Amino acid sequence: MAENHHEYPRMLGALLRIPFQAIVTKIEAGLRARGYTDLRPAHFVVFQHIRPEGSRITELAERAQMTKQSMSELVHYVEAKGYLEREPDPRDHRASIVRLSMKGEAVNNAAREIIRQVEEEWSNQIGREQMNALKQGLMAIIRVIEVENSNQ
């Protein structure tokens, strides 16, 4: 936290967060250009964390590191705009499962296309070699994280 003070060298948290947030901003602009004008960055966490077979809201909140109340509000909005379908949770009749609708899947495919374009643009700027080194480094860290998580 407080990694955002430019007078100091940025810490690893901010070095990861700033490019990630820039991608999110570009996804919003790209979706808007494709006619999806009712989605804000706040809503993207629903799409990022929902599983193809559907997810419970408590699970989405946990994966997105948000409170259940905040996630519930986001899910209600995204559902009302037609991007989600909801059905009862067969394992718990008080809970429900949400999954992407056809419209939600179309947004997801558009977002993937936008991310590919951003990577291409950045790769042109910093060079293919540095982009590959960056991705290799990120994948190496993700492998470390996965081993840590599997040991818990």
Added chain:
Amino acid sequence: MAENHHEYPRMLGALLRIPFQAIVTKIEAGLRARGYTDLRPAHFVVFQHIRPEGSRITELAERAQMTKQSMSELVHYVEAKGYLEREPDPRDHRASIVRLSMKGEAVNNAAREIIRQVEEEWSNQIGREQMNALKQGLMAIIRVIEVENSNQ
């Protein structure tokens, strides 16, 4: 979005998001170990985006890519726990400015220490050379983003 399906190569968005979220999880555990047991990852965005001289809630919401309502709820919680001070905005008497309290600054310093430890641990795992290449790549992308933003 939907970058989280392991059967496909992960896209750049997920490659950045997964390590960032892991850092956030480690900050939460480290703060809890230091006695700050009332802060969840959802609250960290307040600390990440607040300026030393104080910030308005609308500005915090924009910088964190959240709705004003969600940010307002987070700020109220963090303030109630003693991490923030609030004063009237001299430029707009209907608005207020929040800034970190002494307790909030202590949390920030603890978070910086935790991030340094995480970087050290990951660096030991993937090697100093790959960590440096990763940070150079992230800094190169951040420079591209800053040029893009200054041209808008």
